[in-house]
Amino acid sequence: MIVLTAEEVLAELRRVLAVEAEAITTLASDLGADHVRAISLLGSITGRVIVAGVGKSGHIARKIAATLASTGTPAQFVHPTEASHGDLGMVTPADACIVISNSGETTELADLVTYARRFAIPLIAITSRADSTLAREADVVLTLPDVPEACPLGIVPTTSTTATLALGDALAVALMNARGFGTEEFEVFHPGGKLGTRLKRVEALMHRGEALPLLAPDTSMREGLITMTTKGFGLAGVVEDGRLTGIITDGDLRRNLDDLLTRTAGEVATRAPKTVPMGTLVSEALHLMNDRKISALFVLDDEGRIMGLIHIHDCLRLGLG
Structure with a gap:
């Protein structure tokens, strides 16, 4: 049963959006050499970008992989648990991995991280903790801003997932521009629907x-x-x-x-x-x-x-x- 007034509901909606917007603004101001290294690394591989995460981070990882793939960077989501049961065979030395974990201590990621280190597969970590296990194992660490989650309890992934998604979009678009991915290539990857029709000649x-x-x-x-x-x-x-x-x-x-x-x-x-x-x-x-x-x-x-x-x-x- 909703006990808030209409004004209180609107106030809460605005508060959440403001918190998440502030996180993205902070993230933008924190960009630096590590982000440039990430683009250079991802742009130099001959294989695919493997994106992985668990839980809410897994949902974000799927979207990042899809955005990369649709903008000219071959990419694939690999679920860490499935990777531990045979799907590691999808990951090759020609690939690079983007592994997402807000805490940097997600145990389900261990096998994928170990595999990447064993075969010298480049590893990019997206995490809120620069001192985490994941960050220590990574070649490049992209640290999320130290801002609170938007939920009243401060624990539900909200601000962190929004910032991660925005960072994924930024990486994809920067790679898209670096590759010179233009209208003709976009049309090839988007032949269906209204967008595909607009891109037809x-x-x-x-x-x-x-x-x-x-x-x-x-x-x-x-x-x-x-x-x-x-x-x-x-x-x-x-x-x-x-x-x-x-x-x-x-x-x-x-x-x-x-x-x-x-x-x-x-x-x-x-x-x-x-x-x-x-x-x-x-x-x-x-x-x-x-x-x-x-x-x-x-x-x-x-x-x-x-x-x-x-x-x-x-x-x-x-x-x-």
Whole structure:
């Protein structure tokens, strides 16, 4: 049964967030040579980063491993207990280990630490105690700030796990930048979902060939209207010598309504339409369409030839918008 008032609940929520925010701020101010060494070590290995922890630290370790893997640093979570029963075979001399323990005395980590020392596998410790057993065995020690846990009892892993998670994110992003991991690599690792779609290139969604509504400059607008209606994009491109010279939209039709059927496509078209080059991200094309309040963009190659057309409806069907 909740006995706190609404104001007291909000006050407690704010207190916890403030305590944890202060821990991250303190952690940032404590960064130094050991953190640089950690990045250098992790960036130099030819294998994977093995991340391990027990309990709440294990949950954080899983997330750190996943973040590393998705940002260009091969990584894998290994549960210390499972490691003691055969999974140590997953860890090779080409790897490096990040071992997480707030106290630095977690007994379940002993076999993994011993294995790393036996085979000279680089070991990075994340712990709150620089004098702990884990810290003494490690090649690099990343010490968490000496700040209280956020819970009233001061024992539930809250502030410490938040700081560890933030440090893991910082390591992953620093390695990502050090490796020059950019948009193209990110797309390879994130092909699914809305994010993966935003990172696709326009050529993955664009319409091509016979589907394109294209007109010669001297095409009569009577014929042009048939093409626009048949192709179903609500526009047509005017092409001369294989290059886009103009575009006809519903707005152009309305502006020329009085004598539309007596005119040619070249006379009605708006010159210098907005286009995008091959290789443009779908997210960039969508932003341009929204910004210019247009529904489609022709896609051109390096020489200005029409390669396709991307329509805003293609993006909306995939959940973008």
